[in-house]
Amino acid sequence: MKNTKLKSNIEYIKKNYFLYLLIAPAVILTIVFKYVPMYGAIIAFKDFSTIKGILGSEWVGFKHFEDFLTSPNFEVIFMSTLKLSLYGLLLGFPVPIILALMLNQVRRNAIKKNAQLILYAPNFISVVVIVGMLFIFLSPTGPINHIISFMTGKPVMFMSEPEYFRSIYILSGIWQAAGWSSIVYVAALANVDPELHNAATIDGANILQRIIHIDLPTLKPLMAIIFILGAGGIMAIGFEKAYLMQTSMNIPASEILPTYVYKVGLQAGDYAYSTAVGLFNSVINVILLVVVNFVVKKLNEGEGLY
Numbered sequence: 001m002k003n004t005k006l007k008s009n010i011e012y013i014k015k016n017y018f019l020y021l022l023i024a025p026a027v028i029l030t031i032v033f034k035y036v037p038m039y040g041a042i043i044a045f046k047d048f049s050t051i052k053g054i055l056g057s058e059w060v061g062f063k064h065f066e067d068f069l070t071s072p073n074f075e076v077i078f079m080s081t082l083k084l085s086l087y088g089l090l091l092g093f094p095v096p097i098i099l100a101l102m103l104n105q106v107r108r109n110a111i112k113k114n115a116q117l118i119l120y121a122p123n124f125i126s127v128v129v130i131v132g133m134l135f136i137f138l139s140p141t142g143p144i145n146h147i148i149s150f151m152t153g154k155p156v157m158f159m160s161e162p163e164y165f166r167s168i169y170i171l172s173g174i175w176q177a178a179g180w181s182s183i184v185y186v187a188a189l190a191n192v193d194p195e196l197h198n199a200a201t202i203d204g205a206n207i208l209q210r211i212i213h214i215d216l217p218t219l220k221p222l223m224a225i226i227f228i229l230g231a232g233g234i235m236a237i238g239f240e241k242a243y244l245m246q247t248s249m250n251i252p253a254s255e256i257l258p259t260y261v262y263k264v265g266l267q268a269g270d271y272a273y274s275t276a277v278g279l280f281n282s283v284i285n286v287i288l289l290v291v292v293n294f295v296v297k298k299l300n301e302g303e304g305l306y
Contacts, residue, residue: 044279048272057272064276073260081256081281084242085234088170093227095178097219100185101211116186119179131244134172135159159245162253169245188222189215224296232289235281257281 013020039054044064046057068074099119106112122130137144138158145155158164192214200210239258246254257277265274 041275041279043272044276046272048275050271060272064273065280067273068277068280073255076252077255077257077260080253081235081237081258084166084169084256085237087166088173088237089230089234091170092174092178093230095174096181097185097223099178099182100189100219101215103182103186104189104215105207116179119182121179122176123180125176127238127240128244130172130176131241134168134245138168157249160247160249162250165245165250165253169241173241184222184226185219188219192218228289228293228296231292232285234288235284 043054043057045059045061046054047060047063048054048057052058103112103115103119106115136142139145140155140157144158149155156164158168196214197210200214205213235257237256237258239262242254242256243259243262246259258281261274261278261281264270264277
């Protein structure tokens with residue numbers, strides 16, 4: 001029985017060998033850059049020394065994890081990371097859906113294409129340029145503060161005060177990514193049978209009713225998957241933008257786990273401790289992914305990521 005199944009699999013591979021050749025580069029790259037580096041994660045459990053190497057370094061167990069969890073920085077950094085990611089997910093998740101629903105109502109292709117071009121363009125601007133734009137527009141002598149100074153008599157220190165950091169980070173992120181993120185929803189809505197909308201219009205349904213009863217049920221499975229993936233990556237917030245926006249004044253709000261790992265690991269040279277912090281972050285992400293997927297499946301009639 002096993003031999004027959006093995007022969008059948010071999011014959012299938014021989015027959016479709018070209019498909020396996022096409023996928024081979026992606027598999028190799030994934031193994032080399034995703035799985036092989038996992039070996040280095042064991043330094044989180046060692047007193048790592050570059051001279052002794054990974055295997056020669058002394059095993060210290062969970063010491064680095066305990067040091068991080070008991071450090072005075074833990075609560076501040078962890079909560080800053082969680083708030084920034086959670087608020088970003090909750091505020092940013094519905095925006096691409098709304099944009100897709102609005103674009104779907106545009107009937108003139110020329111207007112629709114131009115609108116899509118404008119909405120997708122910010123995604124192709126680098127993070128460095130985006131942050132540079134923020135510093136220019138929100139500086140004490142920038143155009144926005146010119147208006148504020150004219151109305152109130154004094155500028156607002158947007159990039160220095162911690163209370164403005166999260167709002168600026170999240171809103172600029174939504175502006176940059178919302179249009180590009182709406183592509184998958186626009187593609188899903190393109191598969192909706194126009195006859196459904198025609199029939200609903202004949203029955204007297206207005207635009208809002210057609211969106212609620214036709215478009216949103218079509219997007220529901222896709223929304224569930226994207227939300228699960230987004231929630232599972234809550235702690236995997238990007239390092240570059242937070243680090244570039246960071247100043248000595250807004251550290252209480254801008255210091256998150258990725259920037260902390262960079263400073264402790266690459267700048268201070270404490271590789272074992274920074275690896276432990278990064279591993280802790282990854283474990284939290286996996287737990288969140290499993291929990292959110294379980295909850296969504298319960299609320300979404302058994303439909304989830306897996």
